[in-house]
Amino acid sequence: MSLLEAIRVAFEGVTANKLRAFLTTLGVVIGVGAVIALVSVSEGASAMISSQIEGLGTNLIVITPNNTRVVFTAKEADMLADRVESLDAVAPSLSARAKVKWGINNHDTTLEGVVPAHLDVRNYSIAAGRFLDAGDVSWNRRVAVIGHTVLDKLFANRDPVGQELIINGQQFVVIGVLAEKGESFVQNQDDVVLVPVSSAQRLAGTSNLTAIYARLDSGDLAPTTVAQIRRIFERHYGRADQVRVQSQDELLGTVSSMTRTVSLMLGAIAGISLVVGGIGIMNIMLVSVTERTREIGLRKAVGARRADIMSQFLIESIFISLLGGAVGIALGSLLAAGVARFGGWEQGVSPSSVVLSFGFAAAVGIIFGLYPAMRAAALDPIKCLRYE
Amino acid sequence: MISLRNVTKVYATGGEVHALRGVDLDILPGEYVAIMGPSGSGKSTLMNILGCLDRPTSGTYHLAGDDVSGLSDDQLARIRNVSIGFVFQTFNLLARQPAQRNVELPLIYRGVPPAERHRLAAEVLDRVGLARWAHHRPNQLSGGQQQRVAIARALVGQPGFLLADEPTGNLDSRSGQSIMVLFEQLNREGMTVLLVTHDGRIARHAGRILHLFDGRLVRDEVNSEPLSAESEMERISLQAQIAAAGGVIGA
Numbered sequence: 001m002s003l004l005e006a007i008r009v010a011f012e013g014v015t016a017n018k019l020r021a022f023l024t025t026l027g028v029v030i031g032v033g034a035v036i037a038l039v040s041v042s043e044g045a046s047a048m049i050s051s052q053i054e055g056l057g058t059n060l061i062v063i064t065p066n067n068t069r070v071v072f073t074a075k076e077a078d079m080l081a082d083r084v085e086s087l088d089a090v091a092p093s094l095s096a097r098a099k100v101k102w103g104i105n106n107h108d109t110t111l112e113g114v115v116p117a118h119l120d121v122r123n124y125s126i127a128a129g130r131f132l133d134a135g136d137v138s139w140n141r142r143v144a145v146i147g148h149t150v151l152d153k154l155f156a157n158r159d160p161v162g163q164e165l166i167i168n169g170q171q172f173v174v175i176g177v178l179a180e181k182g183e184s185f186v187q188n189q190d191d192v193v194l195v196p197v198s199s200a201q202r203l204a205g206t207s208n209l210t211a212i213y214a215r216l217d218s219g220d221l222a223p224t225t226v227a228q229i230r231r232i233f234e235r236h237y238g239r240a241d242q243v244r245v246q247s248q249d250e251l252l253g254t255v256s257s258m259t260r261t262v263s264l265m266l267g268a269i270a271g272i273s274l275v276v277g278g279i280g281i282m283n284i285m286l287v288s289v290t291e292r293t294r295e296i297g298l299r300k301a302v303g304a305r306r307a308d309i310m311s312q313f314l315i316e317s318i319f320i321s322l323l324g325g326a327v328g329i330a331l332g333s334l335l336a337a338g339v340a341r342f343g344g345w346e347q348g349v350s351p352s353s354v355v356l357s358f359g360f361a362a363a364v365g366i367i368f369g370l371y372p373a374m375r376a377a378a379l380d381p382i383k384c385l386r387y388e
Numbered sequence: 389m390i391s392l393r394n395v396t397k398v399y400a401t402g403g404e405v406h407a408l409r410g411v412d413l414d415i416l417p418g419e420y421v422a423i424m425g426p427s428g429s430g431k432s433t434l435m436n437i438l439g440c441l442d443r444p445t446s447g448t449y450h451l452a453g454d455d456v457s458g459l460s461d462d463q464l465a466r467i468r469n470v471s472i473g474f475v476f477q478t479f480n481l482l483a484r485q486p487a488q489r490n491v492e493l494p495l496i497y498r499g500v501p502p503a504e505r506h507r508l509a510a511e512v513l514d515r516v517g518l519a520r521w522a523h524h525r526p527n528q529l530s531g532g533q534q535q536r537v538a539i540a541r542a543l544v545g546q547p548g549f550l551l552a553d554e555p556t557g558n559l560d561s562r563s564g565q566s567i568m569v570l571f572e573q574l575n576r577e578g579m580t581v582l583l584v585t586h587d588g589r590i591a592r593h594a595g596r597i598l599h600l601f602d603g604r605l606v607r608d609e610v611n612s613e614p615l616s617a618e619s620e621m622e623r624i625s626l627q628a629q630i631a632a633a634g635g636v637i638g639a
Contacts, residue, residue: 001496009496012484012485294480297480299493299497300468302545305462306461307462385441
C-alpha cells in the first residue's frame, strides 16, 4: 500500500470521530501552545529588558551601599574619580521620594540630587531649557530639571521653564525638561525631578549619597574596573562586600539568567502537558483499536499485512497530534501576542520554536501511537472477524 | 486447485482440542462445493485453513500448486489478497465508506493505482447489479444489496475461488435466494465457489456436498441434481403471493 493511500485510510479513521479526535488533541494543543508562548514571551521580554538596561547609560557602572550602615558622601565619589583611571565620569546621586507642587497640581515623584555629569552618564538628553551646571551645584541653587511624566502631571501642555515648583515645601525654579526615555524594568525614568546634589542634601538635611554612577571609557574595561572599585572600597571600609558594584554586563547577565529560569519552568510545564496529551492519545488509540477489531479483521482477510495495519494506526495518531500541534501553534501565538501587548514589547514567534514544537507534537504521536498500532497489527484475523 | 492432505488442527487453549483429525480433500477449478456440518464439526476451522487465515497443525495444503501450509502471516495475507474472495455472513463492510471504496479495498492493499481501481470496482459493481449504488454507504443499502457489495469486493481481485461463510444467514429468504442466484451465475461463468453452511437447503444448490463431523470428512456427496436458484426464487415469490392472497382472503 502506498504512503498516500495509508494517509488517506488514517484520515478516514480520524474524521470518523471528529469530536473525539478534537478532545484528544487538547493535551497536545496546550503543550505546544505553552512552548510557543513561552519561547516568544521570554525572548520578547528579555530583549526589551536588555534594551532598557542598555538605555540606562552606555558603559554604566552603578555603586550602591550593600547595607544600611554604609553611607556614601562626596568623599567616596571623589575618591573614585581620583583613583580609577578607566572612569570617564563619576556622578554621585541622592534619591528620595518627594511631593512636588505647581499651583494646585500635586504629584509624588522621585527627587534626585545629581551633578552635571549625570546627564551623560545616565544617557538623558534635554528637551527644553538647560541642564544643571557646575555653578548650580557649588552654589546650592534651587533649580530643577523635570522628567516628561512630571511635565505631564503638573504642567499639562504649558511651558514649565521659569515656573516655580514647590518641592517638599521649598521653592525651586524649573530650568529644563528631560527628553522622554521610556519605562525601565525598575522604574519610570521619566517620573523624576533632578536638582543639584548639594540642594537635595540640604533639603534632606544630610550629606549622604544613595548611589554613585560612573561611566567607563570603554565597555571592555568593565570586569577589571569593577574589580578595582571593589578593592578600593574594601580597603576604604576595612572589609569586603560593603558596597554593590554592578556593571551593565552583569545586569544583562542577571536578566538572562532570570529569563532562563522562567523558560526552564515553563518548558517543564509544556513537557508535562505533552506527556499527558500523549497518554490521552494512546488511550484513545487503544479504544479505537478495540472498537475497530472487526474492521482490522476484514482488512487482514482481504490482504492487509502487519505493516499496513500498523501504519494505518500510527499515521492516525501522528495526524491527531500534529493537528494538536497546529492548533497549539495558533493559540500559543495568540497568547504570546496578547502578553506582548500587555508587556509592551515586540511580538514575534520564532520559526525555530514553530519547528521545535511541531517536532515535539510529531514525536508524541509516534511514541504514544506506537503501542496501540503494534497491538492492532498483531491481532489474529480470525478472532477479529468473530469479535462482537 | 485446492488439495488438502491429512490436514489436522489442534487448539492448545485450555486442554487440547482436535478440531480437524486428518482431512483429505481435492477441489477442482469450476466446482461448486458446499461444506456442511453441525457446530463443533470443524467446519469453521476447515474454512479458516482453506481461506489461509490459519495454518494446519500438520498436513499440507496446496493452493494452485503452491504449498501454503508453512507460510508467514504476511505471505498468507498476500495469498488471501490474490487468490481468495471472502463473503461473510455479516457482510463486514466499512460502514463509513461508500460501496465503491469498500469494493476497492483488496486492490488498495495490492497497490493498484486509483484510476485502475475505480474502473475495476465499477465493473464488478455493475456485474452484481449495483452500478447505481456505487456511492451509497452500507447503511443506505438493504441487506441483500450489502451482501452484493461484499461479493463485488470478493470478486474485484479476480481470485481463484470464492469462500462464502453462511452468506444468506443474515438475509430474508428472498434476498438470500437472490444471492444464491448470483453464486450460481458466477459458477456457471467458471468461478470456483465454496459455500460453508449448516442449512441443507442452501447446500443443495451446490454440485458437491461435503459433510464434516467431529473433525473428519464423513461424506463426499455428488449432488447430481442441484437446486436451481432461479426456480427456487420463483417458488419463494409464488409462496409470497399465496401468503399475500391468503391475507386478503382472511381479511
